[in-house]
Amino acid sequence: MSFNKVVSALFFCCLAPLTLAHEFDAGSLHIDHPWSRALPPVAPTGAAYLSIANHGEQADELLGADTPAADKVEIHEHKHVDGLMKMQQVQTLPIAPGETLVFQPGGYHLMLFNLEQPLVAGEHFPLTLHFAEAGDVEVVVNVQAEAPPAHTDDAHSHH
Numbered sequence: 001m002s003f004n005k006v007v008s009a010l011f012f013c014c015l016a017p018l019t020l021a022h023e024f025d026a027g028s029l030h031i032d033h034p035w036s037r038a039l040p041p042v043a044p045t046g047a048a049y050l051s052i053a054n055h056g057e058q059a060d061e062l063l064g065a066d067t068p069a070a071d072k073v074e075i076h077e078h079k080h081v082d083g084l085m086k087m088q089q090v091q092t093l094p095i096a097p098g099e100t101l102v103f104q105p106g107g108y109h110l111m112l113f114n115l116e117q118p119l120v121a122g123e124h125f126p127l128t129l130h131f132a133e134a135g136d137v138e139v140v141v142n143v144q145a146e147a148p149p150a151h152t153d154d155a156h157s158h159h
Contacts, residue, residue: 022034022142026131026135027056028055028060028097028134029052029056029137030055031129031139032051032053033050034048034050034140034141034142035050035142035143035147036125036141037105037119037143037146038119038120038145039118039119041118043115044115046111046119047109048067050103050139050141052095052103053099053101054095054098054100055098056097058097059096059133060094060095060132061093061131062101062130062131064129065110065128066128067127068116068126069112069116069117072112075111076088076108076109077109078109119143120143122143124140126140126141
């Protein structure tokens with residue numbers, strides 16, 4: 001095996017855990033499976049989804065997020081208003097002890113404005129979540145062609 005092939009194999013072996021990592025912990029917060037849907041190259045906006053469980057005894061609050069993959073990130077929610085589905089910005093989201101905050105299509109999500117490059121299936125990007133108590137937490141968002149299977153446990157969808 002040539003030296004270049006060995007170096008390439010080692011590089012991808014070291015990179016694999018980053019691309020497969022789906023869980024992150026920050027103090028009493030557990031962040032599970034950050035993901036985003038692949039989009040056409042011309043899409044100016046995207047969204048990121050994940051779940052945040054508070055396993056501690058103290059409440060925390062998601063204050064916002066940012067990423068080098070987009071100019072701006074906002075917390076958004078979908079709501080039914082007068083029989084129509086509308087999207088609106090949310091300034092912050094509390095996470096009570098024992099609660100899991102779920103971001104999913106049709107619910108809460110992190111809106112990514114002015115994407116720096118297309119969201120391509122199989123790629124990933126960093127996202128920094130800002131919490132009142134846990135501080136800044138960097139996660140890796142995997143870009144997927146399809147949404148992952150929904151949680152069947154209703155205990156994971158308190159919000």
